[in-house]
Amino acid sequence: MWTDQRGLKRLAAALCALQMAFPAAAQQRDEPLSVIDWLSNSVATPVVAARPHEAPISDNALPADVTVRPLGAPAPDAVGLFSPNVSGLSRDFWAGSEPERIMELIRSMPAEPLPAVQALFRTILLTSLTPPAGIDPPGLLYETRIDALLARGALEEAAALLARADVVDPDVFQRAFDVALLTGQEDQACARMRRTPGIAPSFPARIFCLARTGDWPAAALTLGTAEALGQLAEGEDALLSRFLDPELFENLPPLPRPLRPSPLTFRMFEAIGEPVPTSALPVAFAHSDLRGNSGWKARIEAAERLARRGALDPNALLGIWTERAPAASGGLWDRVGTVQRLDAALQAGVPRDIALALEPAWDAMRASGLEVPFAELFGAALMHHHLPGPAGEMAFRIGLLSTAYEAVALDRIGIPDSPEAPLPPIPEGLADTTRFLLALARGTPADVPATTTLSRAIQDGFNRDTELRQPFPMLLEDGLTGEAVLQALHLFDNGAGGDPSDIATAIAVLHRLGHERVARSAALQLLLTGPDA
Structure with a gap:
């Protein structure tokens, strides 16, 4: 690749310079368990801080690596x-x-x-x-x-x-x-790399950033140096070569698509015109599809995927849903169409049109696991229209899935004339499930009978006389609040899979530790999004 005499001289000089710049480029260390497996190899030299009062151990005469922190900065x-x-x-x-x-x-x-x-x-x-x-x-x-x-x-x-x-x-x-x-934000990442003392970028990261700043000769020279030093992993040299000069490879077949690319590899594949679809990649990669250069369908799919994880504001999801009219039908496009029709009906304020648009939109949200983001978007607005019949009951349940669940319940049973006034009783004549939902949403689930296994478990969780099983009594006695809360959050997942006693215990722990609103909201979500809802 590098055959001209001038190139060889430049390569030799670069070898010496880079050996000084990256004295431990090939050094590796065992990563802690917390490291996720798709991070880019963007740093060549690990920095290991010595423990207090402990001299750094070195097996050579090179200066010890250090971790730098401004004086007075928090740990x-x-x-x-x-x-x-x-x-x-x-x-x-x-x-x-x-x-x-x-x-x-x-x-x-x-x-x-x-x-x-x-x-x-x-x-x-x-x-x-x-x-x-x-x-x-x-x-x-x-x-x-x-x-x-x-x-x-x-x-x-x-x-x-x-x-x-x-x-x-x-x-x-x-x-x-x-x-x-x-x-x-590639340019900002590269700028931070340049101005961060003590960070030695890996060869791929350095080549990427040199190219991003327009210094193509330096990027090409660094690639040659990396190849000569044997510092590139299998496939990296081919990808970097195409990244630097894609025209040379126009007539060659595409590179093998990586199953688990790092963000750096992912971005370079995109740059050479061979983008890797994000649907099979970790959810963090979906953010790249939210950019304006992605197609609308890809942006919708990414926004929905992130919204399910609570990683995207529901209003941002609505903005993407309503960017334009669907140009096709079926699947995703039908779902988008139902949301747009409901949104338009709510803006027009005609109850009959809202009722007609609500059921297909809600069915689409349930089928795609987007009930809670949908409820956050439309729950409060639906409450204000007081829809009659089945649409009203559906709107009520949607509202209970939003953070305004207590206001939705009070609106249904009658809001007290003053804050000091007692809560009105749960109305008679309603279905047992509706009465329990109302009682739970206002924080008094013991006011009505629980008629299902799940509702009884929820009721037990809010009963302060319910005895906790181990290890929670021990954790609470020892003041291990954080550990108790995290274990309780784990139990919600177990209970959603079929063990009601886990639900009762999780709610009881959160309730006793001051997280009653979280317990109520989680219980409502279990009741309203489960298979029997």
């Missing part, structure tokens, strides 16, 4: 976007717990639990809390929290949390670099 494990006052969590939420136990509970949390469970879990991840003692190495809990957000496609929150930690650490940088790649 990354305590960094958050919300203060405890805002999130409603105690600052000592993790007090007394073993760090590894907390991190294991975070790592093993189901990726797509009930939306109410997901919302509380993300609040925990994003709150600035005093970390448990003994985290080794420091920052591992912070990385575990970041990875949990990435696994759920919550890239905006992950990016904000990454920006809060003033730490020059390759693991932190690696995650920030990939978030930028997936959200179309």
